Amino acid sequence: MPIHEYQCGKCGRTFEVLLRSRADSPKQCPKCGAPGPEKIFSVFSATAAKKEAPCASGACAPHKCAGGACPFG
Numbered sequence: 314m315p316i317h318e319y320q321c322g323k324c325g326r327t328f329e330v331l332l333r334s335r336a337d338s339p340k341q342c343p344k345c346g347a348p349g350p351e352k353i354f355s356v357f358s359a360t361a362a363k364k365e366a367p368c369a370s371g372a373c374a375p376h377k378c379a380g381g382a383c384p385f386g
């Protein structure tokens with residue numbers, strides 16, 4: 314079943330919602346009640362997409378990345 318992740322634009326709270334239909338999409342933040350939480354993708358995916366790490370797909374050993382931009386270094 315599809316689990317979608319949302320983030321509140323007000324308090325920054327992230328939460329997952331099990332969507333069986335579009336009608337299940339959250340209308341407000343479960344923490345602060347702010348309307349219109351935004352759908353986001355997983356943090357890992359978003360981070361990986363933004364960074365152009367010199368080490369491909371996490372093959373780099375921790376603290377041994379020459380580039381210094383590796384998320385695992």
Ligand SMILES: [Zn+2]
Nearest residue numbers: 321324342345
């Ligand atoms: Zn909130």
